[in-house]
Amino acid sequence: MERPFAITLEVGSSRHNKTGTWRVERPVYVDRLPPCNDACPAGENIQGWLYHAESGDYESAWRKLMEDNPLPAVMGRVCYHPCQTACNRGKLDEEVGINSVEHFLGDIALDKGWMPETAATDTGRTALIIGAGPSGLSAAYHLRRLGHTVTIYEAGANPGGMMRYGIPKYRLPREVLDAEIRRIEAMGVEIVLNHKVDDLAAVLAEKRFDAVFLAIGAEIGKRAYVPAGESARILDAVSFLHSMEGQAPPLLGRRVAIYGGGNTAMDAARTAKRLGATDAVVVYRRTRDRMPAHDVEVEEAVEEGVEMRWLSTVKHADAGKLLLEKMTLDEKGMPTPTGEFEELEADSLILALGQEVDLELLRNVDGVVATDGVVQVDRNMMTGVPGLFAGGDMVPGERTVTVGVGHGKLAARNIDAWLRGTSFSKGGRPELADFDLLNTWYYSDAPQTVRAKLDVARRRSTFDEVVQGLDESNALFEARRCLSCGNCFECDNCYGVCPDNSVIKLGPGLRYEFDYDYCKGCGICAQECPCGAIKMVPESI
């Protein structure tokens, strides 16, 4: 076809006009830190594994999760999910049910028998881990993944630590726990049971191991002094819950009082209820909003008929009754006695006032510092003794399974570096993906999926699991509620909304590139990016 001069032009010839020179600001793709990841004590890349779950690729999701946490089925049940508290979606409608998706992934992995990857070659290095609780198992798993030979000495008859001896079955069925531990063992981790280490110095002296990770937990129940009559029945919550594992349940009587306001107090109260107590009364010296127990625990306890006695301390215990003193909170929120008293009928009193670390095994080890009853570690989780690391409940920090798992991972990475003669660096912390950076218009309106709960009548009388898992369609739905804060999820918005066709789509999984030859820097892509993964940066002119 002829092209008459000037009035008729060859299509697409404007490519010669490089409009990028107009730009004063340039868009750049960034990966910001999602608040969930930021909040996760185990350092999970939650947004990362939800990304796979969203597409129904649960195995990839699980594998992504397993990079940081070897116990998703456990975690999906017992984690207090600070990720969800931090979740940006909470500001939109309700937070994403991350924990429920993790629960689902954990269960489907057990169901399908998926196995984690291990290093192709063994390093020949050995590590000893003392304590098969969450922290020890986590460290063992990560070290094994890295190719090291791992042995765990566990004092108890079964592995799991507080997961087994502290968390009631109705929250964590033992077959789930056993299955996830078995999977770690199947990777080649050796767990030596009934092997209590009394004298660490002696073990270190044997020099059988290139590194040692200490994770013995805090298993001694604090026994605050409560004046008591001779026939008063007082026991501590740790022992009480421990005794639920295979021993004859203790005789508590019909009316049980639990002293304390933490999660353990709730576990004890709910367990007492299930053992047949007509009355299970939690006595706590402050108010509900100051209670360390998590809301969900308190709610479930109340649903199951546990009573709460706020602003009360136990002044005296006697057979069949307690004398409580009413408290009040001063301006700093500290409970102060009022001098008013009342009686509470109680056949037994369970003390749930916290736990302590048994530091006896460290008595002959020089260089380990313990302050306030816990072992001090540096930011690499190493004690004052080179090659001796510690984590979990025995070091400072919140005492939860998730924190323990996180300690185990961090310790493992540092132990790995130690074994290789290098140092481990977490890398720079990316900018946080704040809610304000999102363009939430684009997200579908979708309320959270609630996991079904066991009928209350059954909860009061059995140890069946209370919180049921999601089925696949629910889990998929829930995963897809993720906003993918700060991380591109290939929604094509930038590619579509650019008036200057200056975004190049690279294809599935490959994301996009800006064509700076033409990008005029209008900033629509950044404004319309749902998840805040584009940043406008001034051009240096």
Place this chain on the structure above:
Amino acid sequence: MLEQIEGSQAVARAVRLSRPEVICAYPISPQTHIVEALSVAVKSGALEHCEFVNVESEFAALSVAIGASAAGARSYTATASQGLLYMIEAVYNAAGLGLPIVMTLANRAIGAPINIWNDHSDAMAVRDAGWIQLFAETNQDAADLHIYAFRLAEQLSVPVMVNMDGFILTHATERVDLPTQEQVDAFLPPYAPRTYLDPADPVSIGAMVGPEAFTEVRYLASLRQQEALSAIEQIDEEFSEVFGRRPCGFFSSYRMEDAEIVAVAMGSAVGTLKDAVDDMREQGVRVGALGLRTFRPFPADAIRSALSGSRRVLVFERAHSPGFGGQLSADIAATMRSAEPTVHSVVSGLGGRPVTRLSVASAIQAASKGELGLETFLDLDESLLKHEVTELGTARRSSATGGTLAQIIESSGPQGAR
């Protein structure tokens, strides 16, 4: 085949034989009979593979033709007078885009005062638009020129306007030799557009062109009009071969041998001029007539050589540029570029005023005696003007120059300088 037929019907038949693919028009006298006939042809199925679009204005009429032509269809429309002015933006545009649209202009005066009768004011209003403008002398001419126009337009990618005097030709019934479809098909091949809107080979048509290339675009348009002059000569040959009838070339010449005086006109008045020439020849005046068919492009060389032996050229022109004079005489004077011949503008036939054999002869007579002014309004009815011109004269008296009715008519403003 010879037929006694109305001019409009003859043109409609010629257009039909040219197998247009899109026809669009808006009613305006005196063009209506042509498009009425074409609409019947399309609606009845007599003219196949053609769309007839009844548009809402002349602006749309030519715009539809622009779209159709750009899409590769042979496109036709017809208009006159006010209608042409209403579409004038599109007139320029069609030429600028090089779209070979054929349009009949049934020449008519432009208001105000509103006047439906013939003159060439409309054609003159668009003489600079870049179209080829042909003028028919007879209805045979008008019919032939339409077939011819499609061929010329498409060969050059330039739109062609066929001018035919409103009513005088459009509504006159006379004998016309209408060709057969086979003849037309032999002369006019199917339209093969130079460029068109084709999904298989997309282009952008109608770019914005700035100072860097606009001059060149206009230069090329000028070259194309020059090219049209040779194309016309070539097509004339082919036309006569197919139809056995030789078109008149750029212009028709009548008794031009040894003519000292040449009467020039475009359109139907040429016939009257020929009669007047016969009359004056009988009186011994050496006079001839030249009927200009091709007004744009202006065949300057041919005109120069045709007129070079004459002493006076009388241009009977049916349009007038107030404040300047006749456009056709100005073009001819500019073409001659010399003192000889003297070019007289005889403004005649405005708004349907008949151009009579007698009046033409008397103007020739005056010219032969050296008594004709440089600009004359033929058959001016002074009785009608008495009051008005007195008023005008009063106004003039208050100005620096002043003058009488006679003076005003005779001197006729700035043209007196020529």
Place this chain on the structure above:
Amino acid sequence: MPFQPIKFYQTGSFVVGNRLLSEDQRSVQSSQARTNSLTLGHRACQGCGEALGARYALDAAMRATDNQMVVANATGCLEVFTTPFPETSWQIPWIHSLFGNSAAVGTGIAAALRSKGRQDIRVVAQAGDGGTVDIGFGPLSGMFERNDDVLFICYDNEAYMNTGVQRSGATPPAARTATTDAVGPHPGEDFGKGKNLPLIAMAHEIPYVATATVAELRDLEYKVEKAMSFHGARYIHVLVPCPLGWGSAPSDTIRLSRMAKETGLFPVFEAEGGEVTSVSNIRHQLPVEEYLRPQRRYQHLFRPQPDTETIGRIQAIADKNISRFGLLNGEPK
């Protein structure tokens, strides 16, 4: 709802693409194979809504017609910024003739294709608001009335932007333009003026009329595709913010389109044969003030102090739209 958003897929179909949707559920714009009818290197201002709207609409039309399409374009920004000699940004068969005649040129193209028996090739004519509601209105109305087989798309940025932001018949009340300046006792465009072309189009009882914005791509693409399922005259009116003329941040182009719809000032609906068949519900209703405030053309409504009376009159326009079209419950009155 004209376009039923797909829910429960993280972003459903609100975003341009969605890796979780099947290919046939994804937008044209998300495709690496989209036509880019309007391609790189055009000279539109930063954040130009019209450039975006044109690519959205024409790429969708190209998909719907299997690339068998030609376009007639009126004079205006869209023509000027795409085809300054010697470069064109179009990658489709495209013609620019005049300011006021794109509908008629479209008619002519359609007639040509019909006469040639090529009705598989579809015709789009397009113009800005000036070329649609003002100077191009006659030919457009003629095209509608004859039911010519042309889809006409108006890219409405509510003033003559190409010539320097003068008032058009689509300029909204109180908006400052160069010919309705923010001076005198009633700054900006007068109330009670302007024409609603979608409703006028409906009055022609043409097969299909729709409004859309560049904020809701899927809805726009759906409407273009639907328009292409009809033969005869069709009209789509797309709101395309102009950062230059509106005095808005280039990055706000889509946000403002969204707000125009969410306030009710720009009702998004579709109509067949002159009857409204569906409306896009307001998803998160906003007061008009939030839409007006970021635009410098309305800044006289906020400085030196808020002109609550005028803002109230604009709110009343939005409220009337909401009730007239049933923008909150999908039930037109």
